[in-house]
Amino acid sequence: MLHFECDYLEGAHPLILKRLMETNMEKTPGYTTDEYCDMARQKIRHSCACPDAEIHFLVGGTQTNATVIDAWLRPYEGVIAAESGHINQHEAGAIEAGGHKVIALPHQEGKLAAETLKDYLNRFYADETYPHMVNPGMVYISHPTEYGTLYTRSELEALAEVCHQHQLPLYLDGARLGYGLAARDTDLTLPHIAALCDAFYIGGTKVGALFGEALVFPRPGRIKQMFSIVKQHGALLAKGRLLGLQFDTLFSNNLYFEISRQAINRAEQLREALEALGYIFFVRPQSNQLFVLLNNRQLNALKTYATFSVWDAVGTDHTVIRLATSWATTEEDVNQLIEALRRIRQTD
Amino acid sequence: MLHFECDYLEGAHPLILKRLMETNMEKTPGYTTDEYCDMARQKIRHSCACPDAEIHFLVGGTQTNATVIDAWLRPYEGVIAAESGHINQHEAGAIEAGGHKVIALPHQEGKLAAETLKDYLNRFYADETYPHMVNPGMVYISHPTEYGTLYTRSELEALAEVCHQHQLPLYLDGARLGYGLAARDTDLTLPHIAALCDAFYIGGTKVGALFGEALVFPRPGRIKQMFSIVKQHGALLAKGRLLGLQFDTLFSNNLYFEISRQAINRAEQLREALEALGYIFFVRPQSNQLFVLLNNRQLNALKTYATFSVWDAVGTDHTVIRLATSWATTEEDVNQLIEALRRIRQTD
């Protein structure tokens, strides 16, 4: 059985396990105050071209989103997100548990357009009763999005411009950031993101780490005593060095970018084959996630070869599935999947 | 200047003030434990044909909604509401402050259709990842809705049936309940509502009281120690008898229904005149709120005669306004407004 349902099926990149083994019996202070965390911070600052960035290491994505949003918003404020945003769909109400509404706006293939945001804000403040409503307090986007799509540099600039005009912090959820940065047709780099966003996280869990997310505030001191808020959210790892070691490894010798590139290469290989075989994409593939429209016969046939995510039913006869590659996907895996998809097409 | 912007412009029905005067120097225990509250509870139980109903008196609507929803939901649950619902639009995040998402569904003129609810629930539970999402925990509707529309008896039955199948409590926000019950073409009565809903509140603030809402649980004991939750929400009035006295007065001699009927008569008078004058309704008027589409010349002209609520811009040239009558609206007021609207039409 082949496995393509998500990008967190395996453990960690072998270099990370090697570092964990080598340092296992070292004694370090806890709570991300150790030297490995500091080394990782330095390397991330360098990659972001932000020498003063404030960086916190947390364990998982939902946790990171809930913590930073809770830290930023005042009680009567909500966070704007695309309706398809992870915080609006798949975090079991973690944002609301912090007391805040997710203000869901229409999306375009998972992306929040600057125009959509602007229209909402104009409409909101045109309504004289707005002090009776949840006020917009920050903007959440994901890159790549939940549909695997990517903001272009000019799209992100436009969004940041609207945010800036309304003094709304712009926060980017980078659970799969590596795959976005390594995509073939992107013009966005880590320094661009750091220049345009007020906070973002660099995902480790889905990009080579056992777990862990690096939360970056390009301009430090935006949140007073963020450490305590991380602790309050149960997001402060006792053996914080585990996070430091992983990110130090990922940001040494370009590893984070190289393994991301490999996942993209696999995804591209798969995309080309699917196109050649005449499969239809629900969304134009841009990073490591491919959303494919199957009829139900194809769907059932594929189940005998591989695991995948069922995304949505389309009518009664079709289903959108997601195939994801990752840093750990091998060329052999992809070849076998392509072969299976070829056979399924032959019986159409 | 005429005033038609809302239904809480004046104080209270004179009979209420009279009772407050008469009883002013009486000494009663606090926190709605007095005899006036008990008398009011008995009368409301009778009106609802629910001899065992558990009834709490709170001060305002947002407060009541936030308290009952917080009391009912478990942490990972949200409350389903029409997208236009008051809890989703105009409560400054009071529900989210209690930790819960408002799950907003499409509405039909302010109403949540049983089919809409059913489709959402089927879709929700068909998604295997639903334990990662905010789970539906109860259903909120308003009657009359924020658009002044009314559920029919069969619509409410259908909704209650879907709720029942999924063990979702059905809660009805009756901020303007009197105006709904007194509407000309409704087939819903207070006993029907009590039979079909798990909780609802009978609005006082907008229907003759200085302030106050009577929260009714037709079947008692659904929420353990509701009294403490009311207190925790800052919704327990020290001089609770003020609420008891007002509701006792409103539910004596049919007062609540009679003054509601009067508001409806004024609204009907206005509706007929508007129709005769060729004005266009944005929503078919059913209770005491009339949503009228004006062009901007009409809009500006009307501003010189009367106050009203601006609801929404329609394109660049038109605006939807709301005109509301109340228990306190006089025939003279309505006649003058009609005369003004007539003049405005003459210059078209």
Added chain:
Amino acid sequence: MLHFECDYLEGAHPLILKRLMETNMEKTPGYTTDEYCDMARQKIRHSCACPDAEIHFLVGGTQTNATVIDAWLRPYEGVIAAESGHINQHEAGAIEAGGHKVIALPHQEGKLAAETLKDYLNRFYADETYPHMVNPGMVYISHPTEYGTLYTRSELEALAEVCHQHQLPLYLDGARLGYGLAARDTDLTLPHIAALCDAFYIGGTKVGALFGEALVFPRPGRIKQMFSIVKQHGALLAKGRLLGLQFDTLFSNNLYFEISRQAINRAEQLREALEALGYIFFVRPQSNQLFVLLNNRQLNALKTYATFSVWDAVGTDHTVIRLATSWATTEEDVNQLIEALRRIRQTD
């Protein structure tokens, strides 16, 4: 039966009801944006000698405390209070529902001493692990306290000085503020309080109003968009003018202070009689609340004459009770209570 269990047994001062009657059918905008609220604000500003004070009108005390504390604190901060403070004891967890710990410190007859606060703060910041703990974010005191005691001017100055050094806002719960200001041996005035505190509320519910508290920020703009936070807490009264009218009346012609003085006179009359009769005070009486130690025979005997609050058991044979006077207590009531207490002593 005589009634001395609390200071909110009756309705409102007759002048307030008179104003409500006179203005009942006036049409005013809602949500405390009306002229009566503005008039009341002006008079309160004048009484506080704070021409720029920002003033919000809320309905009740628990609500006001929860709203202002939630508005002020950051997520990881708590509010310091005397262990006996109302927010720590009798608000059913309203502060914690907003996400914040009440940091309870030892009290002296209900008061928080500057030294106690200083010691706690020194100890707190001396502990290197303090970022792992709830950080002090503001200080809550009540005046009069829950034991009816009063801060002296120098005590409040000392407390404010410690708060100032640590940049902690000082908030004063004035549920019974009138009785504190009218006390015989106080040297604190409303302008002193306004000069020393960052926020406080002037209690109406217990001092002549039907309900209502005036929340004063002597220096405006400390809390951004406080209006929305009040709304979110369900504390924004639709017919806000009811609050404006009440406070406008109370702050016209010195009414608030005169009726408070009358309650104090009654309390002094009672105190002198109790002393003469040899009753023992649990706390030295300073305002309108008297805490008296009774043996159980006396306790049971008194129950046949009067209602009162049972405060605490002392050993198995004694009980502390509270007797409260109010603006509505008559000389006749007090004389009868004294007579009853005299009879009870005679049978000792």
Added chain:
Amino acid sequence: MLHFECDYLEGAHPLILKRLMETNMEKTPGYTTDEYCDMARQKIRHSCACPDAEIHFLVGGTQTNATVIDAWLRPYEGVIAAESGHINQHEAGAIEAGGHKVIALPHQEGKLAAETLKDYLNRFYADETYPHMVNPGMVYISHPTEYGTLYTRSELEALAEVCHQHQLPLYLDGARLGYGLAARDTDLTLPHIAALCDAFYIGGTKVGALFGEALVFPRPGRIKQMFSIVKQHGALLAKGRLLGLQFDTLFSNNLYFEISRQAINRAEQLREALEALGYIFFVRPQSNQLFVLLNNRQLNALKTYATFSVWDAVGTDHTVIRLATSWATTEEDVNQLIEALRRIRQTD
């Protein structure tokens, strides 16, 4: 430099790292639904003699406490804890962030006595105003406590009995549970704890794992949809198998108990030496934490040899420090520390 400041200085037991290496490239489903988690659950059930126990794996202790307490309590309820309890002191308000008060009761060397609990409950319910107060909703204890002390079997039975009488769930924080179970003079076993508590967690972070806590409900189904609440708290690890693998390893071949025993042996060795050298214990040592009273000369001298935790100042001249052993402490480390402590004594 020697390191004795805490029990989470190193990585994980080598067998755990070995398992992580061996299984690294396996593909497993996420969110603790994999087979390793199931294997670990089976072994823990066996160790607890609870064949039906419901077990969740979370990442850290604060997170686990916040999640289970939030899951269990109703809005107006608080959690009872010893004043010294971790949730009351060192979790940055995580419990209050969930909306609940920590009801802090006096402790005896970190323990909550059944009598203390009983007295509080009797007093609480004797006060007629209790519905205005935070109601007790569950009881939190830690074992070993924050002072390293241990409940005896009869103490825990007595506590459970009081809880049972008042229908209060009893929850045990076992961050260092291994060290408690391996202590020399304890009569409490894991099956006892499982029989007496309604929930508890078996700490991994401090007892041989990289991270991870196993939350056990001995009787399943007590919390509806606990999975979603774990997710909402950001406590659901994507690569859940990391938790499963670690606990499976710890609960194979008695490893958890053996490494705990080793830490206890080291602590005993240290305790005996300290006693022989005439050092004074602030609390009688019972598990892997030793609280020693040093004068300030000794304190400064020790700083040149070893790291340790500063617990509390005692007067101006003395300080209580904590020395902790762990599964990773070597005999050599302890011998060197003893030698240092001997030298310090010689200069007294």
